[in-house]
Structures are given as C-alpha cells and as structure tokens.
Amino acid sequence: MADMTEKPLLEIRGLEVIYTSRRAIVHALNGINLRLNRKEVLGLVGETGAGKTTTAFSVLRLLPERTGRIKAGEIVFDGLPLLKLSEAEMRAVRGARISMIFQDPMTSLNPVITVGDQILEALQLHNVAGKSPAELRERVDEILTLVGINPERKRNYPHEFSGGMKQRVVIAIALACQPELLIADEPTTALDVTIQAQVIAMMEELKQKLDMAMIIITHDLGIVAKTCDKIAVLYAGEIVEYGTFADFFGQSERRHPYTQGLFESIPSIYDEAERLKPIEGLMPDPTDLPAGCKFHPRCPRVMDVCKARCPDDCESGTHIIKCHLFA
Numbered sequence: 001m002a003d004m005t006e007k008p009l010l011e012i013r014g015l016e017v018i019y020t021s022r023r024a025i026v027h028a029l030n031g032i033n034l035r036l037n038r039k040e041v042l043g044l045v046g047e048t049g050a051g052k053t054t055t056a057f058s059v060l061r062l063l064p065e066r067t068g069r070i071k072a073g074e075i076v077f078d079g080l081p082l083l084k085l086s087e088a089e090m091r092a093v094r095g096a097r098i099s100m101i102f103q104d105p106m107t108s109l110n111p112v113i114t115v116g117d118q119i120l121e122a123l124q125l126h127n128v129a130g131k132s133p134a135e136l137r138e139r140v141d142e143i144l145t146l147v148g149i150n151p152e153r154k155r156n157y158p159h160e161f162s163g164g165m166k167q168r169v170v171i172a173i174a175l176a177c178q179p180e181l182l183i184a185d186e187p188t189t190a191l192d193v194t195i196q197a198q199v200i201a202m203m204e205e206l207k208q209k210l211d212m213a214m215i216i217i218t219h220d221l222g223i224v225a226k227t228c229d230k231i232a233v234l235y236a237g238e239i240v241e242y243g244t245f246a247d248f249f250g251q252s253e254r255r256h257p258y259t260q261g262l263f264e265s266i267p268s269i270y271d272e273a274e275r276l277k278p279i280e281g282l283m284p285d286p287t288d289l290p291a292g293c294k295f296h297p298r299c300p301r302v303m304d305v306c307k308a309r310c311p312d313d314c315e316s317g318t319h320i321i322k323c324h325l326f327a
Contacts, residue, residue: 010036015073024287028054030237041214043228050234052217096126099174101184105166109158116154122176164195236294243319
C-alpha cells in the first residue's frame, strides 16, 4: 500500500454508491478504498461501467441529485471530510483545490462564450486573493501559454478550435486555480492517436511544473504505463487490484485474472496468431451482482470458493489483489 507514514492528500474508505430508479437499484461502488499522496499520479483502470467516473464524481460530490447517493464510506481530502461539508464549503474546494477534466471536450465548453472568458470565470469564482481584473486577465494569458495556446486566441470561441486544442482549453480551465488534485476522466478518448500523445506529454509536463497530484481515469494501459505511479483496477464497483507501477509492469506474474485479461486483450504487432485475445463474457448487471467474486462468471481460473465467498484483500508489500488464488 502507500507509505503509511505520509499523510495522504486524498483517502477514500469503504465508499459505497448506488443509483436508484423506479425499477431497480444499481450498485455502482461496493466498498472501495483508495489512498493518494501529494504529487502522485494514480491510474483508475477498468471497463465501461466499472465505477471509475462514479468514483471521481463522488470525490467532487457531483452525483446526480435525484438518482445518485453515497450509501456509506468516507472521503477525506487534506484532512477535510468532504462528505460532511456544506454545499457552500464544497464549492470552495471544487474547482479551486480539486479540479476535473471531463470526458468530452466538445461538450465541456460553452459554445457562446470565448475561451478566455471561460477561463476568467473560473478565476473570478475562486479569487480568494482579491486580485484585480487586470491581474486576472494577465493570469488567463499565463494559463493559455502554459497549455501551449497563443494568448491572442483567448477571444476565439470553442468552435474555432480543433478537438485537441479544445482539450487544451478544458485543461487550462481545470488548472486556472492551481489545484492540488486534478482528476482527468478519459482525457484522450475523443482525440486521434497523434493528438493523444501530445495531450499526455503536456499533462506529464504540467504535473512536473505544478507539483500536483493526479487521478487519471482510463481503459488504456499504455497511458497508465506512461504516466502513473500507482494503479487501481476496478471491476463491478470493486478494486480488484492495487499497486505501484513496478507491481503491474515488473517481471512478477502475480496478477488478478481480470488484470491479466486486460493485458492479454492488447493487440500484438509481433505475433500474428495472437493479435487479440478478448476477455470472454460481459460485466455483470449492477442491479443483480453475482454471489462471491464478481469476476467468477468470466474467470478462466475460477474455483468453487469463488462462487460462494467474496475474496479478501491479499497484500504483498505495496501490492493488493482481491482474489482467492493468492489467499
């Protein structure tokens, strides 16, 4: 696990989240635990529906009011119990100390407001230092330069930018108030491969310059390998494996069967016979989760105990695997 002698920037304990409708209850998160230190980059990995975005929305308290609810658990940010803060207190944290890059840059920006004014709005909202309007406008130019956009383009509207440049604007807004934690939800999904590489390289550079912690939500193990210090693999609302970069990408063969499946599902450019090996089956219905290990219906190494009892966390140094194989 993380260095327990260091006070974590973010700690999530036993988080359970449900979504309700007239027909069913969706069990989105089922008791996850996470710990993130300052300046660390954590990768949240898993298939669509695993609970990655719900985790981020829970930290920012942005779950849908009518349908989403945190059923149990704690979220502590730099000593602040986020789930106990008033909405006014949470607004002072959200955007200023914790920022988020949302999935689709095309829909994250207001089409009728210039990009400069959208960055300025974030600065004005959290202007605790009481900077003058001129100082705030100067800060807009600094932020645009930081993300590789000519400040002269601050008068342009979102439709005048390419997809990659829109993503840079979204990142600029998220960085406007110099947050201590940046959450990036699939930051390269809507971009082509070349632009993806540029955005990831820029985020790495910004992390070094700004000394901030980051949570990168992705299903791309290539992004994880390039950017993350620690990785958490989510499946059906549970963290099935957690560890450092070395735990996941080192020589050890000690991996959760689901994590192994994710690695094997990456196409090989060297072996024509093994170009792609998908994980058989589908993610379980979150309104009717199976007993025992949630992965057992798809697991190639399933045992009788997997069907009957949920596995405990098996720890080995910094590496944690939720699997009966390692008990």
